[in-house]
Amino acid sequence: MSEWFERWFGEEYLALYPHRDEREAAAALGLVESNLGGLKVARALDLACGAGRHSRLLKERWATTGFDLSAALLARAKAADPDGFYVRGDMRALPFVDHGFDLVVNLFTSFGYFDNDAQHLRVLAEVARVTRRGGKFVLDFLNPDHVRSTLVPKESSDVGGRSVEVRREISPDERFVVKTIASGGEAGDQTFVERVRLFDRMDLETMLEESGFGVEQVLGDYAGGPHSESSPRTIVFAIRE
Numbered sequence: 001m002s003e004w005f006e007r008w009f010g011e012e013y014l015a016l017y018p019h020r021d022e023r024e025a026a027a028a029l030g031l032v033e034s035n036l037g038g039l040k041v042a043r044a045l046d047l048a049c050g051a052g053r054h055s056r057l058l059k060e061r062w063a064t065t066g067f068d069l070s071a072a073l074l075a076r077a078k079a080a081d082p083d084g085f086y087v088r089g090d091m092r093a094l095p096f097v098d099h100g101f102d103l104v105v106n107l108f109t110s111f112g113y114f115d116n117d118a119q120h121l122r123v124l125a126e127v128a129r130v131t132r133r134g135g136k137f138v139l140d141f142l143n144p145d146h147v148r149s150t151l152v153p154k155e156s157s158d159v160g161g162r163s164v165e166v167r168r169e170i171s172p173d174e175r176f177v178v179k180t181i182a183s184g185g186e187a188g189d190q191t192f193v194e195r196v197r198l199f200d201r202m203d204l205e206t207m208l209e210e211s212g213f214g215v216e217q218v219l220g221d222y223a224g225g226p227h228s229e230s231s232p233r234t235i236v237f238a239i240r241e
């Protein structure tokens, strides 16, 4: 049985979300760049780069590796940027040497996908291993308070002739937000699940600290606003100790 993220981040994801927001990507990277506190960066890793919208921008500044599990999304990244350097693999076992990156970014809620927290800690241990001492890790994650207070339980839309119904719920144990995406069209009906662990700011800070990072700053949106109960994001800037 494949895991939900192996099924969902493929051709159907690309069909249903054909134009992920490039402006949002530029805003996120503007925020990253202006909060690096003078860090000297030569090599950057875009961890879970998807179709490469951030990697393309990172590459304008630094030697950048885009890394993702999805062959379909990586093919899209490569098509948009044939000179880009993209690697396929699982974030729980990074195929990179120790301390090789000055900066690692994980953007747009590309964390919290596993059943158990030992695997999330495994990811952070891998990020710590590939980041040089004094290098930085930027983790851009959802804000569970904001997710709970703004949850839209059901939404229907039409995407390029396909009917799409999205249902969202908090799992009974309150640990996950679960999105069920049902699409219908010529190719037939398909259902996908997206399930993200509701880590709050303290959870992330604790896990990062246990993994060898010091948390420097936590922001709440791509404009650089403060983190609070109502901010949409939890954007953690951490330094490898």
Ligand SMILES: C[S@@+](CC[C@H](N)C(=O)[O-])C[C@H]1O[C@@H](n2cnc3c(N)ncnc32)[C@H](O)[C@@H]1O
Pocket (backbone or CB within 6 Å): 005, 009, 020, 047, 048, 049, 050, 051, 052, 053, 054, 067, 068, 069, 070, 073, 089, 090, 091, 092, 106, 107, 108, 109, 110, 113
């Ligand atoms: C929400 S998308 C975000 C992609 C990209 N960061 C962006 O903002 O456009 C999450 C990404 O995580 C990738 N992913 C999921 N599980 C992964 C894993 N175990 N290892 C590596 N990448 C994974 C997916 O393939 C997908 O591209």
